Amino acid sequence: MRALDSRKGLRNEAMAVYTTHFVIITTAPMSRIPAPKGATPLKTPKPMTVRQPLLWVGATGALLLIMGLTLSGQSELPPTNDHSSYLQTPLETATTETTPLDTVPVPIAAPAPPKPMWRDFTARDGDNLSLIFARAGFSDTDLYRVAQANESTSLQRIYPGETIGFQADADGALLAVRHIQSPLLTTLYERQAAGYTAQRVTRTPDRIARNVSLMIDSSLFLAGSDAGLSDAMIMALAGIFGGVIDFVLDPRQGDTIHVLYEELMLDGQRFDDGPILAASFTNRGNTFEAYRYTDTEGDTSYYNELGVSMRKAFLRAPLDFTRVSSNFNPNRLHPIYKTQRPHRGTDYAASRGTPVYAAGDGRVIEAGYTRPNGNYVFLQHGEQFETHYLHLHRLRVKKGARVKQGEVIGTVGSTGAATGPHLHYEFLVNGVHRNPRTVHKILPKARSLSDAALPRYLASIRKPTQQLASLRDAQQLARAQ
Numbered sequence: 001m002r003a004l005d006s007r008k009g010l011r012n013e014a015m016a017v018y019t020t021h022f023v024i025i026t027t028a029p030m031s032r033i034p035a036p037k038g039a040t041p042l043k044t045p046k047p048m049t050v051r052q053p054l055l056w057v058g059a060t061g062a063l064l065l066i067m068g069l070t071l072s073g074q075s076e077l078p079p080t081n082d083h084s085s086y087l088q089t090p091l092e093t094a095t096t097e098t099t100p101l102d103t104v105p106v107p108i109a110a111p112a113p114p115k116p117m118w119r120d121f122t123a124r125d126g127d128n129l130s131l132i133f134a135r136a137g138f139s140d141t142d143l144y145r146v147a148q149a150n151e152s153t154s155l156q157r158i159y160p161g162e163t164i165g166f167q168a169d170a171d172g173a174l175l176a177v178r179h180i181q182s183p184l185l186t187t188l189y190e191r192q193a194a195g196y197t198a199q200r201v202t203r204t205p206d207r208i209a210r211n212v213s214l215m216i217d218s219s220l221f222l223a224g225s226d227a228g229l230s231d232a233m234i235m236a237l238a239g240i241f242g243g244v245i246d247f248v249l250d251p252r253q254g255d256t257i258h259v260l261y262e263e264l265m266l267d268g269q270r271f272d273d274g275p276i277l278a279a280s281f282t283n284r285g286n287t288f289e290a291y292r293y294t295d296t297e298g299d300t301s302y303y304n305e306l307g308v309s310m311r312k313a314f315l316r317a318p319l320d321f322t323r324v325s326s327n328f329n330p331n332r333l334h335p336i337y338k339t340q341r342p343h344r345g346t347d348y349a350a351s352r353g354t355p356v357y358a359a360g361d362g363r364v365i366e367a368g369y370t371r372p373n374g375n376y377v378f379l380q381h382g383e384q385f386e387t388h389y390l391h392l393h394r395l396r397v398k399k400g401a402r403v404k405q406g407e408v409i410g411t412v413g414s415t416g417a418a419t420g421p422h423l424h425y426e427f428l429v430n431g432v433h434r435n436p437r438t439v440h441k442i443l444p445k446a447r448s449l450s451d452a453a454l455p456r457y458l459a460s461i462r463k464p465t466q467q468l469a470s471l472r473d474a475q476q477l478a479r480a481q
């Protein structure tokens, strides 16, 4: 009994060593670990010999040392006083475990077991676990045992492109399975005495502070792309300023944008965009600033330099500005409407199919078709406000539906009295048409941080405020030269 227990103990210890190995392995790019298909798993040490080799190493080492000395005497090797040099020659052909003899007084640690090799398989379309296990040479029984590991196992959902890795013991029996869900998340299934256990191994990318300055030549989208920003980052930027800037009609050549953001790195390589921490947009001489801030409740949002929320009740441009063909000479007055007096809305020339957004939270009060309007949607926002969207190609909402700001309600088209694809957008206050371009001046103020919360916020933006200011200064200096 006792012998069995100690054996078990040693076995667990050996498993623990593998666990450590795995964690180390996962801090390297997992997907790039060479794992040739069909490779023979490395032999793992038998549990009982984990501590025994120490004696063996000492004995053989001493023997080899003698042999080495003898050999060096007999061979053509030049005589030397450097022990290490003539020790190496015979040792290489014998065993490397004798090297601790060079540093005799140091306590000899247990030799690390060789790393059991991972064999990785990529899940394909139409794959299932049974197929993947079979490809790896394991059975449905193995799969069943692994799947028993945990009730909320990651293996219940496998997506194409994910990696399933297998580790076998010396006898070829399944030792561990790893499910690499993303570069940041792996679930590891390991065989223990009582069956498999599941463990989530997560990685945290490094965050690197970055900044970028853009000058607009034609559009935010092109300026951002030219500066190497991802589409997602450009959309995030547009989202932050979407309540104060109409990215279709407002930008002018020479407008400048400065962004402080984070880049997420894994193993020294760019992994993903981090959040935008702060940004300033200078549009025709007016500078708007936005700072990312997490309040004491844990809510994260963007505020201007005075602590007023950047999220307004209405978007300035109710459509995907990246799909608008030209930012500087939009076909403001459509030929047909030019003859109407007065033109009661704003026209956005955009390609057919461009997503049209709800300008604010509200309810669909009309969604249908008339000959002048084409396909149209009317939204009600609270008691006072209505927004109208005409000439849509397709409607995406039905009368009575609730919509959130930014939700797609339809797509740009040229239905009704329109000769080309554009969005005709109207804004009504208490039933009266107002100019959507200027109505924002009379809308209720956006939410502000409370007086009590303001000091903490202002302290948090002191540094990014200075950074943005110095980026603006540097750009002005560069422009002056």
Ligand SMILES: [Zn+2]
Binding pocket: 334, 337, 343, 345, 346, 347, 423, 424, 425
């Ligand atoms: Zn119009």
